[in-house]
Amino acid sequence: MKFKVAVVGAGAVGEEMVKVLRQRNFPISDLVVLARSSRKQLINGEEMDVKETTPEAFDDVDIAFFAGTEGAKGASQVYGWEAVSRGVFVIDNGDDFRMDARVPLVVPEVNPDAIGPEHRFIANPNCSTIQMVHALAPLHRIARLKRIVVSTYQSVSGTGSAAIKELQQQVEDYVAGRELRWEQYPYQIFANLIPQISSLKDEFPGYYGEEIKMIKETRKIFGIPDLAVSATCVRVPVFRGHAEAVNAEFHNPITADVARKALSEFPGIEVIDDPAASKYPMPIFAAHKDPTFVGRIRQDPCHPNTLDMWIVADNIRKGAALNAVQIAELVIDRGFVRPK
Ligand SMILES: NC(=O)c1ccc[n+]([C@@H]2O[C@H](COP(=O)([O-])OP(=O)(O)OC[C@H]3O[C@@H](n4cnc5c(N)ncnc54)[C@H](OP(=O)(O)O)[C@@H]3O)[C@@H](O)[C@H]2O)c1
Structure with a gap:
């Protein structure tokens, strides 16, 4: 079972996210990196086509790791729930929805059971x-x-x-x-x-x-x-x-x-x-x-x-990218997410 994965944000956390996904042999059929603007960017030694984030960019995606800037113009607020509505399982690194009652806030070693089959949007806690x-x-x-x-x-x-x-x-x-x-x-x-x-x-x-x-x-x-x-x-x-x-x-x-x-x-x-x-x-x-x-x-x-x-x-690892990827591994393991 392999997943089409999007990493939204190509900064410190987004780059590490790609690295962690590769290092842990995450089951990926296709990996797309999205940011505010499109360009070529060297990420983890791979020259990647970073694409501009749009609502349609999420159409084929199974799992999206959001690592964009926080706030009203940030990736999560603009595209997070939009991606969920397009059938994407979202794991968000920012603080926009951490205290939202709909959103479990998870460190997999600590509170894995906070995630149920009904959840489609999970928040990664703050690094500290x-x-x-x-x-x-x-x-x-x-x-x-x-x-x-x-x-x-x-x-x-x-x-x-x-x-x-x-x-x-x-x-x-x-x-x-x-x-x-x-x-x-x-x-x-x-x-x-x-x-x-x-x-x-x-x-x-x-x-x-x-x-x-x-x-x-x-x-x-x-x-x-x-x-x-x-x-x-x-x-x-x-x-x-x-x-x-x-x-x-x-x-x-x-x-x-x-x-x-x-x-x-x-x-x-x-x-x-x-x-x-x-x-x-x-x-x-x-x-x-x-x-x-x-x-x-x-x-x-x-x-x-x-x-x-x-x-x-x-x-950047346990405080962000690694914890997010561990959440994805947990929900795959529990059968809460499947390829489209
Ligand atoms: N750094 C940490 O230790 C840490 C730990 C835990 C959580 N976090 C959280 O993780 C997130 C990313 O942090 P970072 O340190 O990687 O930040 P960063 O280096 O400043 O990178 C931010 C990235 O977000 C992209 N972006 C911003 N607004 C966007 C939008 N509306 N649509 C699509 N992409 C957008 C930017 O795109 P462009 O490159 O095109 O400008 C950039 O690639 C933040 O929410 C941060 O709070 C960070």
Whole structure:
């Protein structure tokens, strides 16, 4: 059984999507890449004909992975449900429909049963949410989550391909002694940390959009509408890989040893936790890899039933493209999608 697949968006996530589909031998009869404008583009070493996105482009498609820009003019809002109406199974990377009651928000290792045979539109959570809930899921099953306090250290690739180029340019300009310029962030990101990702929203005063996504998406994925979550999201001058310091409180006791064992047995998690030997996850090891890496697992000495840990994953792979492809593999496996 092979599927006609469309990848909508040919930026950082769209390119990785093609790569992941090829690497995992996804059952493809035909692959089309759509974007705002048509052109030839080198993607994963293949020169591909990127085509302009139109409603008709979805007519023959079985599964579409949306990796276009978010918002009113973005691919998902313009074409997402249109594609569904044309019989396409849609998996969306953006945040336009993540909180929509019709749309399951899924990390396959965590909440695969959120998808039923009636669903045609699935959302991929935000990159920083995916790696956090992935690492907390096995611990939640043992001791039941009560409260999460998270600080993130998020790479520029999370903003997209233009931000990757901007950091590269700033590094070159710094070395050449030229004045630095920026457009992607309110300040230079080179040699800096910016405690702002996205914009302020009224519903959680003082919190930026990325922080609110972590609160709301984590509650939806775990199915706990009043789960206590607080996040501080920081952009750091790293090209690829997001890191998170998480302090998680549970209803029931859980030791660091029990957590380490549960994490090392959980699908898609790799534990690197030998602090005496300076071994812990870092973006330089996680970049271009599939697992969510967890280390620095320890009991909070000042608070009962509480663990601290350090979580790192490739935001373009597990945080976006890989998770989306895993969702597609799951729905194929369950017989929820068939070629037209
Ligand atoms: N980067 C991450 O870590 C990450 C993680 C999770 C989720 N996401 C989400 O994934 C999506 C893509 O992110 P990215 O980092 O790949 O962005 P990006 O590098 O800026 O690329 C965006 C792509 O979307 C295309 N596009 C924009 N509007 C479109 C429209 N109306 N119709 C068709 N194509 C359209 C653009 O086409 P042109 O090339 O023709 O301009 C471009 O190829 C976003 O929703 C983002 O929030 C990103």
